[in-house]
Amino acid sequence: MSDQQLLQIIQNSFVGKDTVYPTVNGKSSPRRYLDSAASTLMMAPAFEVTKLFLQHYASTHSKLHYAARGASEAFDWAHQTVLRFVGADTGKYSCYFSGSGATAGFNRISSEFSAQRPERNIVLVSEMEHHSNDLPHRAHSEVVHIPAMGEGPAYGGLDIEVVRALIEKHGEKINYIAVTGASNVTGALTPIHQIAQLAHSVGAYLLVDASQMIAHAPVSMKSDSLENADIDVLIFSGHKIYAPGSPGAVIAHSSLLENMAPCELGGGMVTDVYLEQYMMSEVLPDREEAGTPNIVGAITLGAVLEVLMRIGMDTIREKEIHLIDMLWEKLSAIDGVNLYGPAPGDVPRTGTMTFNLKGFDHGLTAAALNDFHNIQVRNGCFCAHPYVREMLKRELWEMDIDPNALNAEADIERKRGMARASLGLYTGEDDLLALIEAIKDLIARKDEIHSIYHPVGSNGYQHNHYSPDLASIFNPLVALEKALEGSN
Numbered sequence: 001m002s003d004q005q006l007l008q009i010i011q012n013s014f015v016g017k018d019t020v021y022p023t024v025n026g027k028s029s030p031r032r033y034l035d036s037a038a039s040t041l042m043m044a045p046a047f048e049v050t051k052l053f054l055q056h057y058a059s060t061h062s063k064l065h066y067a068a069r070g071a072s073e074a075f076d077w078a079h080q081t082v083l084r085f086v087g088a089d090t091g092k093y094s095c096y097f098s099g100s101g102a103t104a105g106f107n108r109i110s111s112e113f114s115a116q117r118p119e120r121n122i123v124l125v126s127e128m129e130h131h132s133n134d135l136p137h138r139a140h141s142e143v144v145h146i147p148a149m150g151e152g153p154a155y156g157g158l159d160i161e162v163v164r165a166l167i168e169k170h171g172e173k174i175n176y177i178a179v180t181g182a183s184n185v186t187g188a189l190t191p192i193h194q195i196a197q198l199a200h201s202v203g204a205y206l207l208v209d210a211s212q213m214i215a216h217a218p219v220s221m222k223s224d225s226l227e228n229a230d231i232d233v234l235i236f237s238g239h240k241i242y243a244p245g246s247p248g249a250v251i252a253h254s255s256l257l258e259n260m261a262p263c264e265l266g267g268g269m270v271t272d273v274y275l276e277q278y279m280m281s282e283v284l285p286d287r288e289e290a291g292t293p294n295i296v297g298a299i300t301l302g303a304v305l306e307v308l309m310r311i312g313m314d315t316i317r318e319k320e321i322h323l324i325d326m327l328w329e330k331l332s333a334i335d336g337v338n339l340y341g342p343a344p345g346d347v348p349r350t351g352t353m354t355f356n357l358k359g360f361d362h363g364l365t366a367a368a369l370n371d372f373h374n375i376q377v378r379n380g381c382f383c384a385h386p387y388v389r390e391m392l393k394r395e396l397w398e399m400d401i402d403p404n405a406l407n408a409e410a411d412i413e414r415k416r417g418m419a420r421a422s423l424g425l426y427t428g429e430d431d432l433l434a435l436i437e438a439i440k441d442l443i444a445r446k447d448e449i450h451s452i453y454h455p456v457g458s459n460g461y462q463h464n465h466y467s468p469d470l471a472s473i474f475n476p477l478v479a480l481e482k483a484l485e486g487s488n
């Protein structure tokens, strides 16, 4: 089977891609899921692998019966597959799974790196970061934020010269640099190997948040073209790469992980325990994976990564670039749409597009796209508040709103945000054309839309009359009854 054939099969294989939802006009239709930056849909063949594994399910902490041996081997395979996927030399790097996403990894690494090198108390963190790759560093070190390029709505992408200047200024005080591989707000990609090289010039490490990059562009720990530019630590969430329910993955130089004193204690990470003392395992990843791990999720993730390697991340990236360019061009041409982030021609981007419709609060846009057009997008500041407010500041000033006012009223929060359409492997041109037509429709019916919605909470909107019974969409107890009937 060719890469392209496999890609086509996989694109049509996602669980829940075509789930039918009701719309305001009394009809119903398959949804258009454009919220992949928040979380991706499950890749069905990987899910099948998981279901087959469940036939043999056992804990990896049991050792001798057949099922436990199979589970241990499969769990080990999942670690090795992650390492292969990010081009990590297994002689140099190790991988461990933690938490339900990337956040646990950032917290662990930030606390450990600051404890290991207290004399280097500065961490450079880009202004585009998701809070999960910003706040943990603030908790343990002095953070100096790296401004992005440009200003206003086009703000985004890192200028290597700005990073260089900060490195020259802070030198060996810098413990590490933390940057996102791709922004969760604009998809702007970061030149990670160039930054790694600069970091290493003063003995600092580079930590890359690959949560938004991992499913969209090839990632390699190793630089093929630059000297001394390998990534030291890379962290991502499995649920952002078609494996909902899988853990976060941390890939790091084994030498760094070996120097970390385990912070979570319990079963699986000790070799022996006496009443007076205990001996911690020297083996990676065991010493970082206390307790019974998320074996099932890790195996799903391993299966997804294997499929993506067979398709080729270059092929996936190429397809996405075509969609991003098309979406950017068509949305830019619509009067009444504000687009954010650098143009894809200026800074390469992944398939994440943030926008506002003039005269619409971001929550109204998201609600109306859902209710009328069955298009599912996210709205708000996407856990990247400083970055979003920087891009919005001119618009907010024009409305007499201080972008950075603390504890703003709900009415102001309703203005301080954007709508975000984000792509996955299952997103087709038809989904984006539907989004474009839906946006035109909302703009054309602006007054009517305003008259039939009212604000709720700090960033939401609710149709005045239309309110489908959410329990009829999914209710775990109804689902359970059906499952029980089925097994009768």
Ligand SMILES: Cc1ncc(COP(=O)(O)O)c(C=O)c1O
Binding pocket: 037, 038, 100, 101, 102, 103, 104, 130, 132, 133, 180, 182, 183, 184, 209, 211, 212, 237, 239, 248, 383
């Ligand atoms: C860029 C980025 N980093 C980190 C995270 C945090 O990931 P998780 O919530 O899976 O821990 C997210 C999630 O939205 C993200 O988009």
